[in-house]
Amino acid sequence: xxxxxxxxxxxxxxxxxxxxxxxxxxxxxxxxxxxxxxxxxxxxxxxxxxxxxxxxxxxxxxxxxxxxxxxxxxxxxxxxxxxxxxxxxxxxxxxxxxxxxxxxxxxxxxxxxxxxxxxxxxxxxxxxxxxxxxxxxxxxxxxxxxxxxxxxxxxxxxxxxxxxxxxxxxxxxxxxxxxxxxxxxxxxxxxxxxxxxxxxxxxxxxxxxxxxxxxxxxxxxxxxxxxxxxxxxxxxxxxxxxxxxxxxxxxxxxxxxxxxxxxxxxxxxxxxxxxxxxxxxxxxxxxxxxxxxxxxxxxxxxxxxxxxxxxxxxxxxxxxxxxxxxxxxxxxxxxxxxxxx
Amino acid sequence: xxxxxxxxxxxxxxxxxxxxxxxxxxxxxxxxxxxxxxxxxxxxxxxxxxxxxxxxxxxxxxxxxxxxxxxxxxxxxxxxxxxxxxxxxxxxxxxxxxxxxxxxxxxxxxxxxxxxxxxxxxxxxxxxxxxxxxxxxxxxxxxxxxxxxxxxxxxxxxxxxxxxxxxxxxxxxxxxxxxxxxxxxxxxxxxxxxxxxxxxxxxxxxxxxxxxxxxxxxxxxxxxxxxxxxxxxxxxxxxxxxxxxxxxxxxxxxxxxxxxxxxxxxxxxxxxxxxxxxxxxxxxxxxxxxxxxxxxxxxxxxxxxxxxxxxxxxxxxxx
Numbered sequence: 001x002x003x004x005x006x007x008x009x010x011x012x013x014x015x016x017x018x019x020x021x022x023x024x025x026x027x028x029x030x031x032x033x034x035x036x037x038x039x040x041x042x043x044x045x046x047x048x049x050x051x052x053x054x055x056x057x058x059x060x061x062x063x064x065x066x067x068x069x070x071x072x073x074x075x076x077x078x079x080x081x082x083x084x085x086x087x088x089x090x091x092x093x094x095x096x097x098x099x100x101x102x103x104x105x106x107x108x109x110x111x112x113x114x115x116x117x118x119x120x121x122x123x124x125x126x127x128x129x130x131x132x133x134x135x136x137x138x139x140x141x142x143x144x145x146x147x148x149x150x151x152x153x154x155x156x157x158x159x160x161x162x163x164x165x166x167x168x169x170x171x172x173x174x175x176x177x178x179x180x181x182x183x184x185x186x187x188x189x190x191x192x193x194x195x196x197x198x199x200x201x202x203x204x205x206x207x208x209x210x211x212x213x214x215x216x217x218x219x220x221x222x223x224x225x226x227x228x229x230x231x232x233x234x235x236x237x238x239x240x241x242x243x244x245x246x247x248x249x250x251x252x253x254x255x256x257x258x259x260x261x262x263x264x265x266x267x268x269x270x271x272x273x274x275x276x277x278x279x280x281x282x283x284x285x286x287x288x289x290x291x292x293x294x295x296x297x298x299x300x301x302x303x304x305x306x307x308x309x310x311x312x313x314x315x316x317x318x319x320x321x322x323x324x325x326x327x328x329x330x331x332x333x334x335x336x337x338x339x340x341x
Numbered sequence: 342x343x344x345x346x347x348x349x350x351x352x353x354x355x356x357x358x359x360x361x362x363x364x365x366x367x368x369x370x371x372x373x374x375x376x377x378x379x380x381x382x383x384x385x386x387x388x389x390x391x392x393x394x395x396x397x398x399x400x401x402x403x404x405x406x407x408x409x410x411x412x413x414x415x416x417x418x419x420x421x422x423x424x425x426x427x428x429x430x431x432x433x434x435x436x437x438x439x440x441x442x443x444x445x446x447x448x449x450x451x452x453x454x455x456x457x458x459x460x461x462x463x464x465x466x467x468x469x470x471x472x473x474x475x476x477x478x479x480x481x482x483x484x485x486x487x488x489x490x491x492x493x494x495x496x497x498x499x500x501x502x503x504x505x506x507x508x509x510x511x512x513x514x515x516x517x518x519x520x521x522x523x524x525x526x527x528x529x530x531x532x533x534x535x536x537x538x539x540x541x542x543x544x545x546x547x548x549x550x551x552x553x554x555x556x557x558x559x560x561x562x563x564x565x566x567x568x569x570x571x572x573x574x575x576x577x578x579x580x581x582x583x584x585x586x587x588x589x590x591x592x593x594x595x596x597x598x599x600x601x602x603x604x605x606x607x608x609x610x611x612x613x614x615x616x617x618x619x620x621x622x623x624x625x626x627x628x629x630x631x632x633x634x635x636x637x638x639x640x641x642x643x644x645x646x647x648x649x650x651x652x653x654x655x656x657x658x659x660x
Contacts, residue, residue: 054563074566087564091582101568104578152569 004066005030005156005188006051011060013046020046022212023060028190030065030155033182035191035199038209039235047209048158048192052081065155075104079156080149084164086141088133094120094144095129101152119147122181139170146181156188163198175202196236200224208232224260229337233258240264240303241336250275256336259328261292261306266318267327276327279303281318293318295326395641402634413630421635430619434639437616440531441599444538448546448595449588451539456550456587461559475544483541487608490537494528494609501527524611534610541605542598546591553587554580589651596647600640616640 006028013021021043028034036044049055050062053074062069069077080101088097095116096103102112113129120126123143133141142162149157162178163171179202182189193199199206200220208215208223208231216228227233233241243256251257267276279297286309293305303326307317318324368375405416424430459471478486493499504513517523517530524530557580565575603617614622616636623633 052567054567074563075569075571079567081564081567083560083564085558085560087558087560089561089564089579100565100570100578104565104568104570104574148564148568 003030004028005032005064006034006190007063007066008047008050009061009063011047011050011057011062013043013050013055014058019212021050021057024212024214026207026214026217028156028188030188031186033179033189033191033202033204035193035203035206036209037193037196037199037206037236039194042209043212044192044194044207044209045160046212048081048160048190051156051190052079052158053077078154079158080152080154081158081160082142082145082149082162084161086133086145088141088144088148090133092133093129094125094131094133094136097133097144098129098148098151100148105152115151116147119151120144122150123147124177138165139174142166142174146178150185154187156190157182159189159191161192161194163193163195171198178202200236206236208235210235226334227258227336230256230258233334233336238304238306242301242303243338246277246298246301250277251333256338257333258336259332259334261304262290263332264303264305264326264328265307266293266305267325269325274327274329275333276325277303278323278325281320281322281324284320295324297326398634398637401630402638404631404634406629406631411628413628418631421631422638424632425635425639430636433614433616433619433636436613437600437640438643440535440538440615441596443535444542444599445546445592445595447535447539448543449550449592452543452546452550452591453584453588456547457554459547459551460554475547478540479544484604486541487537487605490533490540491528491608494526494533494536496526496528498528528609529611531610534605537605537609538599538602542595545594545598546588549590549594550584550587553584553590557583593644593648593651597640597644600643 004027006026008024008026011021011024012019024043024047036047038044046055050057051064051069053069053072053076057070060070064077064079089100092100095113098119099107099112099116102115107115117126117129120129123146125140125143125147128136128140128144133144136144142165145162159178163174166174175198178189178191191199191202200223203220205217205219206223207217210231216223216232218226218228223232224237227236227239230241230243233239238261239258240261241256241258242250244254247256248254267274277297279295279301281293282296282302283292283294285292285294289309290306291309293307295303295305297303305326368378401413402421403417403419405414405418405420406412407414425434455471455475459468459475463471495501501513504510513527516532517525517527522530522532524533527533527536561579561583562575565579566572570578601617603615603621606613606615606618616639620633620636623629623636
């Protein structure tokens with residue numbers, strides 16, 4: 001039933017000697033909310049621009065609904081983009097901004113204004129059409145950009161860090177709205193972000209980018225629970241990545257593994273089916289619902305615990321400077337591919 | 342001042358320092374005084390020297406010139422303005438206006454592509470080269486350039502030589518035979534005058550357009566393309582409207598500079614005065630200051646109307 005909306009086959013984009021995108025292959029299903037997550041400079045935005053047509057690949061092939069798109073200019077692709085800084089036309093009213101995509105297709109003024117008004121209502125901005133983009137707040141501009149990108153009824157919507165410029169509360173609200181909008185419209189969203197929380201909470205699947213390559217493509221749940229590489233474990237959520245001598249001592253192998261802070265507990269003594277290690281408690285941070293404890297083991301290695309506040313007896317918890325033993329279940333450990341692998 | 346006092350502030354040590362701090366603090370607390378100090382010299386210059394002389398000009402344009410005594414008396418009259426409507430004077434105004442319009446349109450058409458390339462594509466040394474290439478002609482004396490053009494355009498000059506080499510002489514002769522454009526040779530034709538004017542003022546058109554195009558964010562053009570606009574459409578609907586204030590700014594230069602020029606019309610082109618020549622003649626040779634003043638009011642009014650229209654078009658608030 002589900003067909004492929006966007007497919008990248010071994011796509012590369014070089015700038016001189018810099019490999020911005022380096023042999024990326026991925027396939028995005030129709031109707032999927034797909035996120036491309038990574039630090040700045042990891043190639044995720046370049047990938048989006050390649051799909052939009054603002055860049056052409058140095059090598060490889062891009063298919064939109066099965067049709068080769070490499071070489072096609074943006075105006076001949078059935079995808080639309082929500083830009084990071086909105087890119088609204090400052091000399092046009094909000095209504096004309098939204099209607100722009102219909103205007104260039106030759107739709108008559110009355111008809112395209114009616115469509116634009118509907119699109120504005122879709123993003124809860126009905127009645128704002130007469131204003132100029134400069135008279136709107138950041139969140140409102142974001143919605144206008146969204147309405148403008150949706151008016152051509154694209155089958156794929158590309159979003160380039162659309163919430164990056166908004167404050168935290170507004171961002172959370174917009175995340176929920178974007179997700180429900182995507183569900184209602186049923187179109188494919190390709191969402192670029194450097195915010196792993198955003199990617200986890202909204203996406204059907206997430207591709208993690210690093211140094212122009214894809215490290216892993218997974219559902220948020222699996223990505224968090226079973227990171228494949230050291231980079232993914234560290235970038236998605238917080239993780240204790242253990243490698244080298246300590247890894248050998250605990251598991252008998254130098255292969256790195258990760259264990260999430262919420263799976264680590266203070267322990268009294270060595271327990272049979274659990275892995276445990278002794279160290280010194282060097283830092284305690286209060287985070288409201290949880291507290292973070294940092295335990296230094298074997299000199300430079302720091303293991304982090306996350307405990308729910310109010311769950312344990314406050315008086316029984318260790319204090320900074322105490323020597324403690326921490327432990328976790330064997331099932332909580334995830335073996336990672338070594339870096340560069 | 343106890344040297345041992347640990348509370349001594351270092352800045353309060355020297356009297357000169359203390360004075361400048363005092364002045365700075367007073368100015369900081371009294372913003373109006375600060376503003377007044379800053380603005381008084383330029384306002385005096387604008388108010389007295391600049392606007393004052395314009396006002397005195399306006400007043401003198403209502404004075405009476407006595408044809409017999411060749412003297413000016415401060416008696417109020419409309420005669421100088423009425424004289425502007427004489428066929429001969431009327432022609433001068435239209436001739437100047439027509440040339441200013443033609444030069445402006447040509448400069449905009451020639452300047453836009455250059456400005457577009459400079460702002461959007463040229464980088465590094467190419468950009469520097471274009472800046473210098475556009476500005477370099479302004480370093481040479483304007484009169485020298487105008488004179489050089491009379492040589493270039495004269496019969497036996499390099500332009501004629503070139504036209505002959507590419508067998509286009511009949512075409513040139515046909516163009517020169519057109520009424521209103523031609524003349525006996527390029528250097529005595531309106532076409533020649535138009536070429537020189539366009540050459541001299543083109544940089545003043547390129548630079549403001551270039552600055553305006555540079556201010557248009559590149560992602561607006563990407564957004565237009567993304568929404569389905571072909572290059573010609575995004576140019577017409579996004580780039581041109583946003584760069585238009587630059588075109589208007591440039592046109593104000595080319596238009597008003599042509600309107601006020603009196604040297605090029607003397608050196609190149611057919612006989613027939615421009616407003617500037619008329620002012621020069623009236624004021625310099627005849628001593629008819631009132632008539633010169635009324636002639637000077639004409640370009641002021643025209644440019645005033647021009648700016649009003651530009652404003653109505655929304656050219657100034659588009660950015």
